[in-house]
Amino acid sequence: MNEVKFQKAIKYKFNDIQLLKTALTHSSYVNEFKNDRAHHNKDEQNNERLEFLGDAIFDAVISDELYKKLWDVEEGVLTKLRASIVCERSLARCAKSLSLGKLISLGKGEENSGGRSRNSILADAMEAVIGAVYLDGGFEAAKSFVLSIFGSIIEDALNGKLYKDYKTDIQEILQARGEADIRYIIEKEEGPDHNKTFYVNLLFNGKVIGNGCGRTKKEAEQNAAKEGIERGEVLVF
Missing domain, CATH: 1.10.1520.10 (Ribonuclease III domain)
Structure with a gap:
């Protein structure tokens, strides 16, 4: 083209x-x-x-x-x-x-x-x-x-068919209960610079509540937030 x-x-x-x-x-x-x-x-x-x-x-x-x-x-x-x-x-x-x-x-x-x-x-x-x-x-x-x-x-x-912003969703859930220390920490990176995979841990007040991986840091963070919500741990804090 x-x-x-x-x-x-x-x-x-x-x-x-x-x-x-x-x-x-x-x-x-x-x-x-x-x-x-x-x-x-x-x-x-x-x-x-x-x-x-x-x-x-x-x-x-x-x-x-x-x-x-x-x-x-x-x-x-x-x-x-x-x-x-x-x-x-x-x-x-x-x-x-x-x-x-x-x-x-x-x-x-x-x-x-x-x-x-x-x-x-x-x-x-x-x-x-x-x-x-x-x-x-x-x-x-x-x-x-x-x-x-x-x-x-x-x-x-x-129509609700688009991808969700899990980072925003989990942040709202956690912050609704008061002050929250929410962090995304890169655990490791694998692969060459042009084809990396990032592994991220989601921490809430120092405790890991979700893990995710992705081709970019943002994608890995979204997947960690998604797992955090699906685990259900955010509902018991």
Whole structure:
């Protein structure tokens, strides 16, 4: 897929194509070639600033959509629903559905370590694209883009079919009983840098109440929180 086909896939044509190019440029690419006169463009930027902007726009669009659709739902429920949509997993899922990884400019190190399929890189690029659409076409264009691309994820969240935020759930259970010391401790890491598995212990007031593993620290923490809830120990403190 090239940039022309990508624009057709997202049903948005950029007036300033450089915004899209920047959104798809990872910091490793810029850093790797910054001293290479044959490749480096002194004006070339990575996508981190667009990612920052896109994150805020994404949050605003989803908040607005949930507020309008769920007019009789209280703030706490809306917050949980938004968190289940505005997260790395959702962003990476959409990025993969658009084959976004094929378009990202990566440094050789990231390329060789599987960066094109890494959720964190895909999610950041997806946010950067949202930011680029906002700068290119304004808020309404960005809103239309987000609601179109993330439509199925939003519906899954509204129908209770999306993944749960177990860390938030267990934190609310434990803190409802007063002050709580909740910590996630990495027990060990296995595998090479590009394919690590993290093992995490969840501690409540110094006692291990859950264990989890995952390809990222966040995933391992979520799994530890999930096990903590499923064990039922949180209900007897």
